[in-house]
Structure formats: C-alpha cells, structure tokens
Amino acid sequence: MRRLLLVLPLVALVAMALLAGCGKPQFSDTEKKVIASLALNTMPPLKPDTTNRFAEVPAAAALGSTLFFDQGMSRDGNVSCSTCHKIDRQFQDDLPQAVGIGRTNRRTMPLAGVARDPWFFWDGRRDSLWAQALTPLENPLEHGGNRAAFAHYIKKRFGERYERIFGPLPDLSTVPANASPLGTDAEKAAWAAMPVSQAEDVNRVFANIGKAIGAFERSIEPPQTRFDRFAIDLASGAEPQGDDALSPEEMLGLKLFIGKANCVTCHNGPRFTDNSFHNTGVPPVKDLPPDRGRIDAVVQVEADPFNCLGKFRDGDDNACRELRFMVKGGPDLVRAYKTPSLRGAAARAPYMHAGQFSSLEEVVEHYSKAPASVEGVSEVHPVELSDRERAALVAFLKTLSE
Amino acid sequence: MASLWRYLLAGLGLAALLAGVLAIVYLTAPQTTPGPDRSRSKTTANGLFVASFQPERGGVRQGELQSWLLTLKTVKGDPVEGAAIAVSGGMPQHNHGLPTSPQATDYLGEGRYRIDGLKFTMSGWWQLRFAISAAAGSDTVVFNIVL
Numbered sequence: 001m002r003r004l005l006l007v008l009p010l011v012a013l014v015a016m017a018l019l020a021g022c023g024k025p026q027f028s029d030t031e032k033k034v035i036a037s038l039a040l041n042t043m044p045p046l047k048p049d050t051t052n053r054f055a056e057v058p059a060a061a062a063l064g065s066t067l068f069f070d071q072g073m074s075r076d077g078n079v080s081c082s083t084c085h086k087i088d089r090q091f092q093d094d095l096p097q098a099v100g101i102g103r104t105n106r107r108t109m110p111l112a113g114v115a116r117d118p119w120f121f122w123d124g125r126r127d128s129l130w131a132q133a134l135t136p137l138e139n140p141l142e143h144g145g146n147r148a149a150f151a152h153y154i155k156k157r158f159g160e161r162y163e164r165i166f167g168p169l170p171d172l173s174t175v176p177a178n179a180s181p182l183g184t185d186a187e188k189a190a191w192a193a194m195p196v197s198q199a200e201d202v203n204r205v206f207a208n209i210g211k212a213i214g215a216f217e218r219s220i221e222p223p224q225t226r227f228d229r230f231a232i233d234l235a236s237g238a239e240p241q242g243d244d245a246l247s248p249e250e251m252l253g254l255k256l257f258i259g260k261a262n263c264v265t266c267h268n269g270p271r272f273t274d275n276s277f278h279n280t281g282v283p284p285v286k287d288l289p290p291d292r293g294r295i296d297a298v299v300q301v302e303a304d305p306f307n308c309l310g311k312f313r314d315g316d317d318n319a320c321r322e323l324r325f326m327v328k329g330g331p332d333l334v335r336a337y338k339t340p341s342l343r344g345a346a347a348r349a350p351y352m353h354a355g356q357f358s359s360l361e362e363v364v365e366h367y368s369k370a371p372a373s374v375e376g377v378s379e380v381h382p383v384e385l386s387d388r389e390r391a392a393l394v395a396f397l398k399t400l401s402e
Numbered sequence: 403m404a405s406l407w408r409y410l411l412a413g414l415g416l417a418a419l420l421a422g423v424l425a426i427v428y429l430t431a432p433q434t435t436p437g438p439d440r441s442r443s444k445t446t447a448n449g450l451f452v453a454s455f456q457p458e459r460g461g462v463r464q465g466e467l468q469s470w471l472l473t474l475k476t477v478k479g480d481p482v483e484g485a486a487i488a489v490s491g492g493m494p495q496h497n498h499g500l501p502t503s504p505q506a507t508d509y510l511g512e513g514r515y516r517i518d519g520l521k522f523t524m525s526g527w528w529q530l531r532f533a534i535s536a537a538a539g540s541d542t543v544v545f546n547i548v549l
Binding site: 265266268269274275276277278321322324325326327328330332377379 | 464505523524525
C-alpha cells in the first residue's frame with residue numbers, strides 16, 4: 001500500500017510531462033496576448049468617413065451597390081466592378097491578373113474590411129474608398145469609360161435616385177458625350193475645350209459616383225472564422241469545443257506564425273495586416289511592364305485631384321493626416337506593396353500583387369528562402385523550416401478561411 | 403529488497419518533482435533581455451538641451467496615427483523656443499524606416515513642440531531621432547520606444 005502511494009504521484013507527474021511535451025503545443029502568456037490581438041472580436045467598430053458625407057446614407061449605399069453590379073458602367077457594356085470583384089468569391093476573381101476590357105498588370109484584391117484601410121491598391125495610390133472607385137472606371141483595361149459619359153449615363157438611368165441623395169444634377173446639355181482629362185486624345189481635347197465650371201460640374205458628379213460606391217463597400221466585412229472562435233476560447237480560458245479546437249498541427253502553425261517565422265510582424269491585428277508597405281522580395285512577372293510598387297504611387301496619390309486635400313472632400317482636413325504625413329521617398333518604398341489581409345486567403349489562390357504564387361505552399365517556400373529583391377531590399381530574412389513546420393503554417397492559414 | 407525499491411521510487415519521484423518545478427520556474431520567468439535604454443527624458447548628444455518625449459494623449463498605441471510632445475529645455479532648465487526640428491527613425495532590427503513621416507507641427511509654449519503623424523505599425527523596438535537647431539546651436543537626440 002505504501003509503495004502504491006509513492007508510485008501514484010510519479011505516474012501523475014510522468015503523465016503531466018507527456019501531455020505538456022508531446023501532445024498539443026502550449027502557449028505562453030505572451031503568445032496568448034498576441035493570439036488575442038489577432039481575433040476578429042478585437043476589431044474596433046468602423047470609424048466614420050468624414051471625407052464622404054454620404055458614407056452612412058442608406059440610399060447612397062443602395063445606389064452604390066446598384067452601380068457596383070451594373071455592366072452599363074463601362075465602355076463596352078460588359079464590365080462592372082463585380083466582373084473582377086465577384087460577390088461569391090470574396091470579391092475577387094481567382095486570376096493571377098485581372099481581366100476587364102483588357103488584361104491588367106495586377107491581381108484583383110478581395111474587399112472584406114477594405115473600408116478600414118488608409119491606402120488603396122497594392123501600391124496605395126489612392127487615399128479613400130471613393131477616390132479609389134473612380135480609377136477603374138476610367139482605366140482603359142478595366143471599365144474603359146470617361147467621366148463625361150458616366151455623368152450622362154447617371155442622368156439617364158439613375159437621375160431621380162441620384163438627385164434624391166446628392167441634390168440637383170448640373171445642366172449636362174452642352175457637355176460632350178465623351179470627355180476626360182485621362183482618356184483618348186479626342187476625349188482629352190474635348191475635356192480641354194470645356195469651360196472650367198462645366199468640368200467641375202462633371203467632376204462633382206463623378207466624385208459622387210465614387211461616394212455612393214464607397215458607401216456600399218463599407219458594408220463588406222470579414223466573417224468570423226474557426227481561428228477566431230479558438231482565440232476567444234483561449235483568451236477566456238474556456239476549452240474549445242468540437243470543430244473550434246485547433247489540431248496540434250494548426251496550433252504549431254499558429255505558434256510559428258507569431259514566433260519563429262515572424263509573420264506577425266507585418267500580418268498583425270485582427271485583419272492580419274499592418275496597413276503598410278513592404279518589399280518582400282516577390283519576383284516580378286515576366287512580360288509585364290516594370291512595376292516599382294509604392295515608390296511610384298506616392299506621386300500619383302499626391303497628384304490625384306480627388307485626394308483628401310482636393311476640393312471634392314467633405315468635412316475638414318483633419319481627416320487627411322495619412323496623406324499629410326505620408327513617406328514620399330526613400331529606398332524602403334521600392335517594390336514595396338501593401339500587406340494583404342490573410343483572412344480567407346487560403347480559399348482564394350493565386351497570391352501576391354500579380355498572382356506570382358499559385359499555392360500557400362509556394363508562399364511559405366518563398367518566405368523560408370527569402371530571395372533578394374530584383375530592385376530595392378527585401379525586409380524578409382531566410383528562416384529554416386522543416387517540412388512539418390511548413391505544412392503546419394499552411395494548416396494554420398486555412399483556419400482563417402473556415 | 404522491498405525497501406530498495408521504495409528508495410529508488412522515492413528518488414525518482416523527487417527528481418521528477420524537481421524537474422517539474424524547475425520547468426515551471428523557467429517557463430514563467432519574465433524574459434529579461436536587457437534591451438535598449440527606454441528613458442523618455444535625456445540630454446541631447448552634445449549636451450546642449452534636455453529633451454523629453456511623451457505621447458500627447460494616453461499611451462503608445464499600435465497602428466494609429468498619434469501625436470507626441472517633444473519638450474526642449476536648456477541645461478539650466480529654460481524652455482527652448484523657435485527650434486527647427488527634423489524627425490527620422492525606424493526599426494533597427496528590421497532594416498526599415500518609419501512608415502510615416504512625422505513632423506513638428508505646432509509650438510505649444512514652454513518648450514513644448516507637437517510631433518504629429520507618428521505611427522507604430524508593429525510591435526518591437528522603434529527609434530526616433532530628432533535633429534534640433536535653436537539659438538543655442540544644433541544637436542541630436544535618439545529615443546527608443548519598445549512596444
């Protein structure tokens with residue numbers, strides 16, 4: 001009996017050691033804090049957009065939604081925003097490079113949570129959702145339209161709806177059918193021949209189209225995932241139930257993501273992005289024109305007449321601090337791209353700004369090798385990862401899509 | 403024979419217990435890496451000014467544009483007025499500069515300057531370097547911020 005009393009604690013200790021060591025990975029308090037900071041429930045409520053006074057107007061969002069899906073908003077009548085931003089595909093198109101009227105040079109970005117970004121596009125060349133929406137409309141490879149034609153179209157198709165939200169439309173009777181400062185030579189000439197006040201009237205209608213679409217896009221938010229349910233349980237000390245419990249492999253992947261593999265330095269916060277720009281050494285795509293990322297975008301956003309400091313902004317210029325304090329140059333910006341959110345990423349290959357990688361395995365391989373950048377300096381450092389560790393990272397990323 | 407077993411087992415049990423206690427101590431001990439000097443107030447490199455640097459409101463927040471106050475005094479304790487201030491910095495361990503370009507935007511009196519447009523996009527060790535020039539001369543100071 002006495003012998004048994006001595007053996008029992010020993011057995012218990014061995015069992016505890018086994019559970020702790022060889023079973024599922026355990027998280028330290030520091031790791032638990034980081035994991036909690038990634039959970040969707042820590043995402044603050046969406047801030048008002050004071051630069052768009054229609055951002056919270058339901059009728060504006062409804063018109064924006066109509067326009068988002070309307071193929072009439074294009075030169076050939078075949079392209080809408082939703083041609084590339086497909087509602088049932090996380091608002092992207094699964095292609096390495098988007099195709100509108102022609103093939104573009106970049107991959108379509110998914111839109112969940114996009115209203116929380118300070119900068120738009122892979123290189124951040126626009127500074128508000130409403131200014132962003134105007135860009136594809138006039139891009140010859142996307143919608144291929146021009147702002148004079150859009151103003152006429154809005155008057156003809158949605159005149160009443162428009163006026164109920166934005167007030168009376170300007171007199172467009174003498175506005176040319178096609179005109180824009182960015183269009184074909186004929187469109188540019190027509191634009192240049194317009195009186196300044198008429199050009200401004202058209203720009204105002206154009207900006208309002210963007211504001212309606214922007215109001216709609218504010219409603220696109222990322223859904224809760226298995227990872228989030230696990231993280232909430234971990235933070236509260238509850239035992240994750242059934243499907244919500246991560247497997248030992250997924251937990252190892254999470255541990256690597258926030259530890260040895262250093263992913264969380266850039267993919268941080270509840271959207272898994274720091275909203276900033278980094279050169280990560282992703283190679284360019286052969287046959288596409290040179291792409292220098294953020295370094296070329298800063299000039300474009302400063303020159304954009306629809307930027308926060310321009311005259312189409314509503315509210316005061318307090319909202320323009322991102323633009324005002326923007327980094328305007330330096331080697332860090334060369335081939336730097338926006339850190340994408342990783343929510344839902346596992347379900348929408350290919351990856352990177354021009355669809356350079358076709359699977360998460362290739363992405364992890366890239367981070368492990370950390371090749372030098374063709375131009376500028378990659379911020380990523382090589383990290384030794386075993387086959388088991390690579391598979392674990394991929395398994396973890398999948399929990400953000402389930 | 404029986405008593406030998408008993409001692410052996412007791413020994414093993416104690417050893418396991420010790421190992422367990424050591425493991426717990428090791429795992430829960432705070433990480434005591436020395437890290438950079440984090441003081442928020444210091445004398446500038448050439449001893450011309452005493453500078454202190456504090457968030458204008460609340461603490462350091464990750465991922466938000468923030469304004470901080472840089473207070474400049476002479477060594478004697480008089481406020482430094484009319485200083486021209488240039489801000490630079492970055493993350494020494496990540497080889498990158500600041501994600502924004504903060505500027506001295508306002509003079510608030512008593513040697514206090516508002517440094518607006520700061521943003522800490524990731525946790526870790528950040529450095530902010532100020533080049534200050536005022537009537538007394540030019541000097542620099544570096545603050546380390548760890549989050």
